[in-house]
Amino acid sequence: MSSRRRRTALLAVGSAVAAAALLTAPAVAVAAPGDPASPRYADGPEGAGDPYFPLAGNGGTDVLHYDLVLDYTPAPPEPAPLEGHLDGIATIDIVAMQDLDRFNLDLRGLTASSVVVNGLPVSFSQVDNELVISPRPKLKAGTQAQVVVTYVGTTIQPTDIEGALYGWVTTRDGAMVVSEPDGSATWFPSNDHPTDKATYSFEITVPEGLVAVANGLLTGSSTSDGKTTWTWDAPDPMAAYLATASVGDYVLNQYETPGGLPIIDAVDPSRPPSSSAALALTSDMIAFFEERFGPYPFVSYGAIVDDDSVGYALETQTRSFFSRNAREGTVAHELAHQWMGDQVSPYRWADIWLNEGWATYASWMWAEHRGGDTAQQSFDDVMAIPADDPDGFWDVIVADPSPLGLFVDPVYDRGAATLHALRLEIGDDAFFELAQTWVERFGGGTASTHDFIALAEEVSGQDLEAFFDAWVYTGEKPLSW
Ligand code: TRP
Numbered sequence: 095m096s097s098r099r100r101r102t103a104l105l106a107v108g109s110a111v112a113a114a115a116l117l118t119a120p121a122v123a124v125a126a127p128g129d130p131a132s133p134r135y136a137d138g139p140e141g142a143g144d145p146y147f148p149l150a151g152n153g154g155t156d157v158l159h160y161d162l163v164l165d166y167t168p169a170p171p172e173p174a175p176l177e178g179h180l181d182g183i184a185t186i187d188i189v190a191m192q193d194l195d196r197f198n199l200d201l202r203g204l205t206a207s208s209v210v211v212n213g214l215p216v217s218f219s220q221v222d223n224e225l226v227i228s229p230r231p232k233l234k235a236g237t238q239a240q241v242v243v244t245y246v247g248t249t250i251q252p253t254d255i256e257g258a259l260y261g262w263v264t265t266r267d268g269a270m271v272v273s274e275p276d277g278s279a280t281w282f283p284s285n286d287h288p289t290d291k292a293t294y295s296f297e298i299t300v301p302e303g304l305v306a307v308a309n310g311l312l313t314g315s316s317t318s319d320g321k322t323t324w325t326w327d328a329p330d331p332m333a334a335y336l337a338t339a340s341v342g343d344y345v346l347n348q349y350e351t352p353g354g355l356p357i358i359d360a361v362d363p364s365r366p367p368s369s370s371a372a373l374a375l376t377s378d379m380i381a382f383f384e385e386r387f388g389p390y391p392f393v394s395y396g397a398i399v400d401d402d403s404v405g406y407a408l409e410t411q412t413r414s415f416f417s418r419n420a421r422e423g424t425v426a427h428e429l430a431h432q433w434m435g436d437q438v439s440p441y442r443w444a445d446i447w448l449n450e451g452w453a454t455y456a457s458w459m460w461a462e463h464r465g466g467d468t469a470q471q472s473f474d475d476v477m478a479i480p481a482d483d484p485d486g487f488w489d490v491i492v493a494d495p496s497p498l499g500l501f502v503d504p505v506y507d508r509g510a511a512t513l514h515a516l517r518l519e520i521g522d523d524a525f526f527e528l529a530q531t532w533v534e535r536f537g538g539g540t541a542s543t544h545d546f547i548a549l550a551e552e553v554s555g556q557d558l559e560a561f562f563d564a565w566v567y568t569g570e571k572p573l574s575w
């Protein structure tokens with residue numbers, strides 16, 4: 095769903111008879127242009143319009159809800175290759191945003207065996223990573239439809255354009271499922287762009303003894319015939335890259351914060367005690383960030399700590415994912431993303447510094463709170479990098495780092511330094527009012543660098559054009575602003 099729309103009940107599926115009657119209507123609009131009663135059915139665009147990932151997401155539809163029923167059998171024991179088997183049924187509630195002859199979903203490395211729209215089987219094709227669906231009857235702008243995609247595939251270890259593991263990453267004891275920026279298509283048919291947030295529910299069946307962990311709240315688990323089905327409900331609108339359904343031999347630890355927020359951690363029993371020590375700070379960290387960013391935005395929180403590694407952590411919504419170890423600074427970083435990145439998500443992937451700069455700055459503030467380096471010291475460390483840094487630290491334009499530069503150090507560290515410099519520029523009161531208004535105003539949706547600058551100017555009453563030019567739009571070390 096886009097922004098804050100509430101989940102609506104599915105419209106009753108039309109009967110086959112009524113649908114067949116509609117099919118006799120002319121398929122192509124022939125009436126005079128501009129006649130609102132004669133829709134011109136067209137193809138929904140094959141991407142959401144993001145210049146960095148032109149095919150990610152789709153145009154012409156708005157997803158309200160994904161209901162994902164998955165049956166997964168992880169890799170058999172040696173010998174390699176490490177592969178699993180995934181059967182899926184995705185029931186997707188969409189709204190047509192234009193009169194649609196065809197529309198797309200993103201699906202990569204998996205094979206759809208049937209697509210049903212409003213109860214009627216329809217024709218479809220798969221071209222590269224696009225699932226192209228021809229709903230019949232065609233969909234009129236503004237109507238809601240239920241799309242059921244049945245699919246199957248062999249799971250592997252997918253990689254992003256930089257070569258980093260992401261998506262449904264098969265492991266010996268399950269799967270690590272972390273999909274930033276466009277990896278959700280490796281495990282379900284999706285509108286894989288943050289501008290189309292939706293609610294989710296999950297029903298994941300795995301061999302008995304394994305635990306499947308998704309977003310939101312655990313609503314049940316039951317075992318029969320050597321298989322366990324885990325059900326989860328994620329009612330907060332969520333970008334596709336933040337969905338997870340990780341599988342492992344996790345131990346679940348469930349409790350509530352003093353404020354009454356349910357926490358569900360899933361930790362591989364072989365993880366080092368330092369992971370548990372850092373996770374034990376979760377309640378304190380939530381209270382600390384609530385003071386700075388406003389109320390925690392979702393129904394639950396928790397961590398997944400796997401014994402395998404994708405090489406990084408990810409702020410999967412309500413349930414951050416950690417590779418091998420959950421270190422305190424990283425635990426603070428991923429938690430802060432729940433406000434900055436998850437509740438307010440990037441409008442375009444070029445806006446990634448708003449995710450990583452805020453999360454990094456949050457971990458600087460947490461370190462200061464814990465008696466470590468102050469935020470000012472962390473800022474000074476960044477400013478100690480020479481203007482002619484041989485690695486080109488200052489060359490990156492953080493508000494446009496290129497598709498291959500989403501996760502480079504300057505996006506994190508110069509991004510965080512930008513926020514500290516802004517705090518010094520506008521003062522603590524305006525800075526934290528900015529942080530909270532940002533989450534209030536754009537929460538549940540997305541926002542851009544342009545939105546951030548406009549809000550900073552609105553809240554502070556200052557002209558910040560020169561400031562942001564120097565800090566986020568220039569590939570040089572800021573020396574004056
Ligand atoms: N967004 C993650 C974080 O900072 C990092 C991340 C996602 C990443 N994909 C990556 C880092 C690929 C390196 C490579 O919490």
Ligand code: ZN
Binds near residue numbers: 449450
């Ligand atoms: Zn991050």
